[in-house]
Amino acid sequence: MNNPFSIASKRILITGASSGIGRSMAIACSKMGAEVYFTGRNAAALTQTLEMMNGEGHKMLVSDITSLQDVEKLVSELPILDGIVSNAGINRRMITQYIKEMDMDMILNTNLKAPIMLAKALLKAKKINFGASIVFVSSIAAFHSSIGDGVYSASKGGLSSFSKVLALELASKKIRVNTIQPGMVHTGLTEVGPLSDEDYKKDEQRYPLGRYGNPEEIAYSAIYLLSDASVWITGTDLVIDGGISLI
Numbered sequence: 001m002n003n004p005f006s007i008a009s010k011r012i013l014i015t016g017a018s019s020g021i022g023r024s025m026a027i028a029c030s031k032m033g034a035e036v037y038f039t040g041r042n043a044a045a046l047t048q049t050l051e052m053m054n055g056e057g058h059k060m061l062v063s064d065i066t067s068l069q070d071v072e073k074l075v076s077e078l079p080i081l082d083g084i085v086s087n088a089g090i091n092r093r094m095i096t097q098y099i100k101e102m103d104m105d106m107i108l109n110t111n112l113k114a115p116i117m118l119a120k121a122l123l124k125a126k127k128i129n130f131g132a133s134i135v136f137v138s139s140i141a142a143f144h145s146s147i148g149d150g151v152y153s154a155s156k157g158g159l160s161s162f163s164k165v166l167a168l169e170l171a172s173k174k175i176r177v178n179t180i181q182p183g184m185v186h187t188g189l190t191e192v193g194p195l196s197d198e199d200y201k202k203d204e205q206r207y208p209l210g211r212y213g214n215p216e217e218i219a220y221s222a223i224y225l226l227s228d229a230s231v232w233i234t235g236t237d238l239v240i241d242g243g244i245s246l247i
């Protein structure tokens, strides 16, 4: 039976798969029959991801995406890919007057420079198949403001802008480029920073659908963008946020 939503046998790279959204994506893609190449810096946590995956042929690759040497090595170890989910990212909340240059460099390097340099390296090495799909994990923070998120928002806004240019550049090869923009999702990322559990609970109640997201709910959207069901979608931002950006 022809199933346009299938990603079976597609070769997919997922960065930042040692926890949270990336781990859920690796697990969900493996359950859908894809061959998954997944990265992070923490080898023990990547091994745990592998243990939760289905099927054979997956490969974990320990790699710091902010290191050009690591990225070069990573790209050399990859096959030609049908899908890429550039998901690794970090956040440190701080209001503007307390921004430290070191934190700013770390956030911009990880969330913006690294995904761009990885895309460049994959393209130069001809590791992206004709008709492939690239998904950048951005955030509603790109266009939806919250106090203390200035640098993070700038990194994700930059990523969304970059993805649209890349979509234009790669359209002739039928390679599609889109972003996913999640609202708050329960992961380690939401556990760091100055907000208390009570602050988070109060914030969660503001969501029109009544709660924050779960990582697998973001993974399912990535699978849609990786599949041929979205073959005419490129240069777009897919908001997945329980309706919070409506208010």
Ligand SMILES: NC(=O)c1ccc[n+]([C@@H]2O[C@H](COP(=O)([O-])OP(=O)(O)OC[C@H]3O[C@@H](n4cnc5c(N)ncnc54)[C@H](OP(=O)(O)O)[C@@H]3O)[C@@H](O)[C@H]2O)c1
Pocket (backbone or CB within 6 Å): 015, 016, 017, 018, 019, 020, 021, 022, 039, 040, 041, 042, 043, 045, 063, 064, 065, 066, 087, 088, 089, 090, 091, 110, 137, 138, 139, 140, 181, 182, 183, 184, 185, 186, 187, 188, 189, 190
């Ligand atoms: N959770 C949310 O509410 C939310 C909302 C909107 C968007 N997002 C975005 O979703 C993505 C995933 O976040 P998450 O919530 O799943 O956070 P998470 O659980 O902290 O996962 C982040 C992942 O990124 C990897 N990573 C970070 N820096 C890296 C580096 N220098 N090199 C390689 N890997 C690196 C981490 O792996 P290692 O530590 O092993 O290196 C980890 O696997 C991020 O881009 C984030 O901005 C999250």
